[in-house]
Each structure stands twice: as structure tokens, then as C-alpha cells.
Amino acid sequence: MKHGGGMAEAPGTDRGGTRRDASMSASAAEEWFVREVLPLEAALMRFLQHNWRNKADIADLRQEVYVHVFDAAQKEIPAHARAFVFQIARNLLINRLRRLQIVPIEAVADVDALGAAFDAPGAERAVIARDELRRLQTALDRLPPRCREAIILGRIEGLTGRAIAERMGISEQAVSVHLINGMRALVDEVYGSERKS
Amino acid sequence: MSGPVHHRDADSIEAEAAEWLAREHFWDWADADKAALESWLAVSSAHRVAYLRLKSGYARTDRLAALQPSKAEGPGIAWPLLLRVAASFAVIGVLGVAGAFYLARNARPQESTYSTPVGGHEIIRLADGSEIELNTSTTVALRMEAGKRIAKLARGEAFFKITHDDDHPFIVEAAGHRVMDLGTEFSVRDYAGGELEVTLVQGKARLEAADAKEDQRSAVLVPGDVAVATADTMSIRKVKASDLANALGWRRGLLVFHNTSLAQAAAALNRYNPNKLVIADARAARLTINGTFGTHDVEFFARMAETVFGLRVSTAGTTTTISR
Numbered sequence: 106m107k108h109g110g111g112m113a114e115a116p117g118t119d120r121g122g123t124r125r126d127a128s129m130s131a132s133a134a135e136e137w138f139v140r141e142v143l144p145l146e147a148a149l150m151r152f153l154q155h156n157w158r159n160k161a162d163i164a165d166l167r168q169e170v171y172v173h174v175f176d177a178a179q180k181e182i183p184a185h186a187r188a189f190v191f192q193i194a195r196n197l198l199i200n201r202l203r204r205l206q207i208v209p210i211e212a213v214a215d216v217d218a219l220g221a222a223f224d225a226p227g228a229e230r231a232v233i234a235r236d237e238l239r240r241l242q243t244a245l246d247r248l249p250p251r252c253r254e255a256i257i258l259g260r261i262e263g264l265t266g267r268a269i270a271e272r273m274g275i276s277e278q279a280v281s282v283h284l285i286n287g288m289r290a291l292v293d294e295v296y297g298s299e300r301k302s
Numbered sequence: 303m304s305g306p307v308h309h310r311d312a313d314s315i316e317a318e319a320a321e322w323l324a325r326e327h328f329w330d331w332a333d334a335d336k337a338a339l340e341s342w343l344a345v346s347s348a349h350r351v352a353y354l355r356l357k358s359g360y361a362r363t364d365r366l367a368a369l370q371p372s373k374a375e376g377p378g379i380a381w382p383l384l385l386r387v388a389a390s391f392a393v394i395g396v397l398g399v400a401g402a403f404y405l406a407r408n409a410r411p412q413e414s415t416y417s418t419p420v421g422g423h424e425i426i427r428l429a430d431g432s433e434i435e436l437n438t439s440t441t442v443a444l445r446m447e448a449g450k451r452i453a454k455l456a457r458g459e460a461f462f463k464i465t466h467d468d469d470h471p472f473i474v475e476a477a478g479h480r481v482m483d484l485g486t487e488f489s490v491r492d493y494a495g496g497e498l499e500v501t502l503v504q505g506k507a508r509l510e511a512a513d514a515k516e517d518q519r520s521a522v523l524v525p526g527d528v529a530v531a532t533a534d535t536m537s538i539r540k541v542k543a544s545d546l547a548n549a550l551g552w553r554r555g556l557l558v559f560h561n562t563s564l565a566q567a568a569a570a571l572n573r574y575n576p577n578k579l580v581i582a583d584a585r586a587a588r589l590t591i592n593g594t595f596g597t598h599d600v601e602f603f604a605r606m607a608e609t610v611f612g613l614r615v616s617t618a619g620t621t622t623t624i625s626r
Binding site: 135138139143146164165167168171172175176241259260265266267269280281284288289291292 | 312329354
């Protein structure tokens, strides 16, 4: 009998328990990071975009927040992910402003006010799941045609890179680039942070 | 979190992480590649978080894979497939924002409504950690009232996985009844004839009539209990764990039939599909089948009736008729 495939649990967290001991805390941190922190991404991006003028820095800022948060979690998992993430983000922005040496006082005040607002229990986590299908469709629609085709063949039809190249009549190198771009765009959509081109 | 953080620019790290992930998924992947990935990850936390983010995000795009059509081959597939994707997404009737309970807390009582179309399947994740999984053709409205989290099942079937909170009881209202969570996983199905079915998977819940002045029509359900309630009756039976899993097969997109008559099986499939099956012959309707079908496998089901039972199948418009 045929099974309606695809609805299976996401393979994101491996419950196989392959790694032990030394990397125990590392995988606990990873699990926590995926479960508690990543769902905050849309809110985090809004926070950063709101409080940092130079949009070109946003991706780097996000990365820096994630790195701080993840490193801290490897030592000890913070009790309140949301509060912790926004505190890190706030401190990061303040430090950056200080380093710029022109400390616009009102900017710092603003950051604090906003941070407080974001500490309230919010709906972002839920929004992600809610709109996921629509987001994915939109993301898929927005991909350049060839990239979209590669992703459809790969993600939906389950073809290998080589088979995609054959089907599309393009080089494997080109397929690889399409897949990488497509994956990144879809993932951005999953987390609800818009990709700035 | 003081001190300088050694970092390269996020964009190029993400590009590399994506390349690893793509290799893992689409190209040859040997132990040596795995080891190489491990050492790339070990270089810095920046690598690791970028990879984690992409990997778990990409895993969630697996819903797209659920849209795979049955065996279509040959070139020119991309377009019909795209249409299919678009069509499947077409009607997701949702209003408002999830986490509605929290939004509604301060404001005047405010409802957020979530619906799935025929064949739809959606999970609502609430800010309190609870999850509500909507089956086909289902409507649930959420509101916060006097400190209580209330979900009204207006039609259809939903699976509730509730984060218990003594201060904010979770109540499901359906077909003139209330299910009160006492730390629970359960499903509620509103059969359109005023009949309600509550299946308890984990924890405890209380089922009572909505106008419960008297206590006589109230029951505490424990795992394995299936309660069927109508306006004036309530009955509870115990089912095996395996039957429980089968009854909730829809959560995985499956219908599990065990000595099920063709008529019942067709009715089950019809719940999920705009294309309807009609068993036009009383004797054929009584034939029984075993097996697992995808909730959207109408065509497959018809073909099975044809080849296994030698029945006649004809399709006109959105109706597929099975007869002798």
C-alpha cells in the first residue's frame, strides 16, 4: 500500500543519540537553539532593523547575536530564551554604538524602550507555523524560474542533483548554485525574515 | 558576552553552510564528506549556528514534499507541478494572528478564527506552547475569557496538545459540550449531526455538557478513552493504543482501514477531497478492505477497487462512481 509521504517529522533534531559525553552539552544547546531561539528570528530581525540604520549590517548583527546566544547556551541553557536573546541583541547594539564613538543618547534610550516591549510574551513563535505554507508558496513563487524548477525537482520530486541537471539540461555546477540559492530563500521564509536583495 | 567576537561576514558563512547542506541532500555524501563538514562546523560557532539555522529551516520545508504527485514522468513536469503546488495552497482561510490568547488578554474579548478547507491540515502553535492541529474542513475560534483559554470547535476535527496552566484552564467547546484540559493530549471531532467524539491520548480531561447545571453528564477521561456525546447521551469506550494511533492517522496524512467497508472507506476519503467517491452498488459497498491510504488517494482507491475487486469505475466531473 502506498503511504502518503511527506508529513513525517522534520529530521532537524536527531533523536538517534549518536553523540555522547563531551558533546552532550553541545547537542543540548543545539536542540535548545533550534527549538527556542530560531523561532524568534522574525522578531529579532524587526528589532535589529528598527534600531540599526545601516541595513547592510543586519545579517552580521543577527549572526553575532546567534553566536553569543549559542556560546552562552553551551555553558548553561538560559531559562528564558526570549528575554535572553533580546538582552544580548540590545547589549550588542549599545556596544556597537559606543564603538562608533558618537553615542547618540536617544538611540540608546530607544533601544531600551523597544527591548522592553519585546520582552512581553508574543505571538511570533506561533506566526511562523501558522503562515508557513503560505510563506513557502510565496517564496517558491518568487524564486527565479530556473532556481524554482531545481528546487521543485529536488525538494518535491526528490531527485538528486545529478538527475536535476539531466532533467533541466544544465550543468551540475549550475544546479548546485540554484539549489543553494533556493534553499537559503526558502529558509528565510520559514523564519519569516525577508531576504533583502 | 564581552570581548571581541571573531567573525567573518554572515553572508559568506551562510553561503558555505548552504553549500554543505545542499551537498548533504542532493549530491554524493560519503563518510569523508561528513568528516569534512564536522571540521568545518568545529571552526567556529558562527559556522555552527548558520548550519543549524539552515538545516532546521530547510527540514521544515518538507511540507512541500507532501505535495508530490503520484508517478508523473517525463519532461515538462515543472509547470503542472507548480500549478499543483499553487492549488494546494490556494485556500487557507485564516484570520488574525496566532498567540491570540495573549493578544486577547488585555483587549476586549476578541476571537481569532482558524479554518482549513477540505483536504487541509494545519498546526497552530500558540505562544503558551500549546498546539492545535486542524484536520480537513475544520474551524476553530480562540478567545481568552475571564482568564480561561477557550477554543471553540465550530466544525470538523482537531487534535489538542495543551500546555497545562492552573491559572488559565484550557477549554474546548464543541457541539454543546465542554472538554476541560487537566494536562492533556486529546482530539475532538464534531460529526455534523450534533454528535461529538473525544479521544484522549495522554493526561486527563473532563467532558461535560455545556449547560452542566447538574453533574450527571460529566466524565473524566483517561488515556485510551473514546467518548461519544450527543445532546442527551454520553458513552465512553476503551480502545487499544494501536487503534488510537490509527484513528489519529490523519495527523500523518493517512487513513488506516481495518475490515472497513468500501462505503465507510469512501466516506472517510470524501472528508478530505473535493472529488467525491460514490459506491453505487449496495453489495459493493459492503466489501471490506484493510490497508493504509493517503488522505488524498482517491484515484488510488478507485484503481484498487477496480483491480482488487473487479468493480467498475467511472468519473464524471468531480464524482467518481464505483459500481459492479
